[in-house]
Structures are given as C-alpha cells and as structure tokens.
Amino acid sequence: MQAIRVHPSQPPSPPYTPSNPASSTSLHLDKTPIPTPKEPGSVLIRIKASTIIRDMLTWPETYAHPYSIPGNDFAGTVVQVVPGPGGQSAFQVGDEVFGMVHADRPCTWAEYAVVLESEVARKPVAVGWEGAAALPLSGMTGFEALFEHGGLDLPDWGDSSSVETKEKQKEVLITGAAGGVGIYLVQLAAAAAGVRVTAASSSSARNGEFLRELGAHEVIEYSALEGVKGRFDVIIDTVGGETLARCWEYVRDGGSLVSVDSASYDFVEEHRKKGIARDGVKALFFIVRGSSRALSFLGELVDRGLLKAFVAGSYPIDRAREAYDFANGRYTGRGKVVLTL
Structure with a gap:
C-alpha cells in the first residue's frame, strides 16, 4: 500500500x-x-x-x-x-x-x-x-467539553420543543468561537437541550453573521465581556492566556470552566498561585479520549442538519x-x- x-x-x-x-x-x-x-x-x-x-x-x-x-x-x-x-x-x-x-x-x-x-x-x-x-477530533473535543465535562444535556430527539422551551436555562460562553474547534463547539452547544449560546470573537464584524448561522444566540467581542460578572453556567475556552484568566470573572458560582487550549494544560494550578481561581467553580483542562458514542452522536447531528x-x-x-x-x-x-x- x-x-x-x-x-x-x-x-x-x-x-x-x-x-x-x-x-x-x-x-x-x-x-x-x-x-x-x-x-x-x-x-x-x-x-x-x-x-x-x-x-x-x-x-x-x-x-x-x-x-x-x-x-x-x-x-x-x-x-x-x-x-x-x-x-x-x-x-x-x-x-x-x-x-x-x-x-x-x-x-x-x-x-x-x-x-x-x-x-x-x-x-x-x-x-x-x-x-x-x-x-472526529474537533467534534469529539466539543462533545466531551460540553456534555461530559460541562454538564450540558444531550438533545431530546423525541421532544421537538425541548430546546425552545428550555432555551434560557443555561448560559454557555465559547471563546475562540470562530476557530477550528470553536465552530464545532458553537454548533454542538446550540443543539444541546436548554442552552443559550454566546460566541466570543475578536471581530463581530468579520465573524458575527457566520457564528449566528452556526447557532449562536449572541456574538460578542472580548472587550465587551469586561465587567460581566458570573453570567455563564458553562465556559469552554479554546484560546488560553489572558482570555482564559478573565473567564474566572465570567463564570457563575457552581459553574464549569473548561479549557481545550493545549498550552493551558496546568491553568488551574497556575491561576490558583496567582490568586485568580475561585472556589466553587469546576475548572479543568482535558485531552480528548474519543468514543464510538461521541462519533455516533456527531453523525446523527450531521444527518439531522444540525452540524456542518x-x-x-x-x-x-x-x-x-x-x-x-x-x-x-x-x-x-x-x-x-x-x-x-
């Protein structure tokens, strides 16, 4: 061969x-x-x-x-x-x-x-x-971040009204939303049960329309997040650095802060030493494991027209x-x- x-x-x-x-x-x-x-x-x-x-x-x-x-x-x-x-x-x-x-x-x-x-x-x-x-790689990273580590509920295929009626139960923020993993995170979060998706981008003018087409309810530039305190139930970060550090302000008590940025593998320990981390927030970095379950879910979303x-x-x-x-x-x-x- x-x-x-x-x-x-x-x-x-x-x-x-x-x-x-x-x-x-x-x-x-x-x-x-x-x-x-x-x-x-x-x-x-x-x-x-x-x-x-x-x-x-x-x-x-x-x-x-x-x-x-x-x-x-x-x-x-x-x-x-x-x-x-x-x-x-x-x-x-x-x-x-x-x-x-x-x-x-x-x-x-x-x-x-x-x-x-x-x-x-x-x-x-x-x-x-x-x-x-x-x-597979980007899609399963998004699946594990949102549903296994972020605690979101999978869509209820048997109840076509479930997403609409529960839409504002959980607020989710995706950083780097227009990036290689972010575009799948936005789509998967939008397909989840009871979620309102906010997509963070460096330029709403360049990426806003595209991210809304993927299912984001709101597209916001990073500067506009300044001053937001405890709004989000789940934050999935793909950017790292200063953006990730500021996410501690944006996540609510009892919420989840998950990073998939490879340079942020030790961010929790690093941020605790700097006094940035907050108790009561589930915070972690993970490397995707992959599974046939996640793949099958992605495939079903594609065939239902909910994932590109x-x-x-x-x-x-x-x-x-x-x-x-x-x-x-x-x-x-x-x-x-x-x-x-």
Whole structure:
C-alpha cells in the first residue's frame, strides 16, 4: 500500500524530536505492507480521507518509532473485521465509517489502517469522505467539553420543543468561537437541550453573521465581556492566556470552566498561585479520549442538519508535504486540511 512516513534525519543532523521536529521534507510517500488486524475487536479500514493537524510533527508519538505513519482522523470503508469477545462485531465488510485512532497509534496517512471498533462509527450519509474525516477530533473535543465535562444535556430527539422551551436555562460562553474547534463547539452547544449560546470573537464584524448561522444566540467581542460578572453556567475556552484568566470573572458560582487550549494544560494550578481561581467553580483542562458514542452522536447531528463539517483544503496523498505546509500557514479558510486517497 501507499503510505506517508516520517523519514529520520540523516547524520550529521541530530535526530528528530518534539523539540527538534522534522520539517515537511521528511514526509515521504512509500510502499509498505498492508497491516493485518489481529486483536479482537479490531477493523481494517480502506482509508478514503484523513486530516492534517497543525504542528503534528511536534507530537511525541511521531517519534515513538522510526518511519512512523502520521494521522488520526479518518473516513473509509471496512475491509476486514476481527470480532470481539463472543464473536460479535458492530461492523461488516463494506460499511462506510469514520473515526479517530488513539493519539499514541497514529497510522491513517495510508491506504489502509487497523483501528479498534471503539474508535469507529458509521459515516453520516449527508457528508462525503472529506467532510466525515474532518469531524472526529474537533467534534469529539466539543462533545466531551460540553456534555461530559460541562454538564450540558444531550438533545431530546423525541421532544421537538425541548430546546425552545428550555432555551434560557443555561448560559454557555465559547471563546475562540470562530476557530477550528470553536465552530464545532458553537454548533454542538446550540443543539444541546436548554442552552443559550454566546460566541466570543475578536471581530463581530468579520465573524458575527457566520457564528449566528452556526447557532449562536449572541456574538460578542472580548472587550465587551469586561465587567460581566458570573453570567455563564458553562465556559469552554479554546484560546488560553489572558482570555482564559478573565473567564474566572465570567463564570457563575457552581459553574464549569473548561479549557481545550493545549498550552493551558496546568491553568488551574497556575491561576490558583496567582490568586485568580475561585472556589466553587469546576475548572479543568482535558485531552480528548474519543468514543464510538461521541462519533455516533456527531453523525446523527450531521444527518439531522444540525452540524456542518468544514474543510479548508483538500490534497491528494502525494502532495502531503504541500498540505502540511498549508495547514501550518496562515490560511484563511475554515476547518480542516484533508488528505485524500
């Protein structure tokens, strides 16, 4: 099969590491054997699309072994199934699926990849391969932030009036709302039961109409948040820094403050030392775990017309270097950069 692999540095250059990351020139399209699923509950997928995440070549997993194959998000078809305990499987050969492999097992920049059933769900029919591949990481980050850590209620599909009648029960603020994760957070929060969504952006003029189309009830610039005290039940931060520090003022007592900004992994401890943190607020940083449950929920939202996938650019696998450089540049499109196979 064809696969993009990270080739090691050549002497006298030092080895690549997260602190000395490889450049896009280390990405090579190689011929490699098709992997074989062996573990019970594993699935061989014929990959149709995968995604490129900014700074992927700085991740430790990239250098866990020589000639690693990057990539975690994927969409494709089931080629082979190894049933789990009891000889059962949720999937059959030919099923169209999407998902995300665990961070410590990147492998999806390839024609074939072995994944676990717990990392897969059936692809929503309302999007193509590229859109489906763009969903998992950002979408499941939003799902876990809002519903698992933020405590919001999932939509009640059986009660079409539930969202309207409970609309103002909980106030939710999304910072960085127009960013790569923010655009999914806004849509997921808008679909939740009993939520009023406020989207924070650096420019209402540039992003206001777009964010309202995604479901935000209010779009507000950061300067306009100054002086807001204890308004929000749930705040999901994607920005970090001074914006995150100020969120302690905006969250109510008993509310939740959740950050997904990777540079803010220790923000609670840091803010306690600075005297910014408040008791009585559930505050945390988390790294997305992923699950078939979350994937299935995202897929259902897409097919119900309540969630849009965004693709900023699409490249065939033999242009992976160009795609990686594009993903790490200052592109103006919204959404993920996708590799197609």
